[in-house]
Amino acid sequence: MNFTEKQKVHVAILDLYEGFENQGMRGLREIIKHFAETNGLDLVTREFNVRQKNELPDTSWDIYISTGGPGSPLESEGLEWDTLYFNWLKKMESWNNDPANHQKKYVFFICHSFQLACRYFRVAEITKRKSTAFGVFPVHLLHAGEKEPVFSEMPDPFYAVDSRDYQVVQPNKHYLKEAGSQILCIEKERPHVPYERAVMGIRFNDYFIGTQFHPEADAIGMTLHLQSEEKKKTVIENYGLAKWESMIERLNDPDKIVWTHDHILPNFLKIATDQLLVDSGHVSI
8 A cells, every 4th residue: 555654664684695695685675675665665674694793683673584595504503693593583483472562573584594494493304405406496386375465466386586405395294283384385396306395485374484485586687697607607517508598588587587576575565564554553454
């Protein structure tokens, strides 16, 4: 909805990239900026350098987006930043579980952060893949995903940018039920290999949701990135020319990456900001 006077909403971005060059932060900044302009909101943002500076946001923020990042989501256990991250997660969960707190905290977990959230809630196993998943792949909705508001208007399958060495597999029904979690989508079917299909999205609870893929990836930025001499050479050496050409083609298809980029995170932001403005008394249902 649009407002004659801009309302302030505070968005914390938890940067888990550890200083590595990436397209994720730029994508998130642009989505948030466009969403604020389109909806007449003043979205105040701050980026927290989690892994290099041990920076974690407090509970004063309204919406939290936690990014992807390099490395193992398992081997960081015991490191200071990892412990602080899990403590932050516990604070967010405790805040939302307290009936005295009417304004809840909305969190979106992307890729590496999604794997950490799965570790925290113990809803599935995290294992190293036989080979790196890198490219634009179809993602298949499950029944819960078809009803998920954040996935509203997403076709089945939809396409997403995937870049990971690890995977979330073997869902734990006990802990899924205990946390009130639902699996939303899974990776493409690969009948030529005997591997389990990985979990690609989970609704952890009423306010926490995450994806294994990168919903912030945009076609223009990713295309320019892949067309750079260094990245093109790397992809072709590791995956072949056909893979590189397929990625470029899928990136520029308006029914694939463009659609995912324009719907999933904007849907999340819309749901969160609308409810936050209702809870704060700025608007009424």
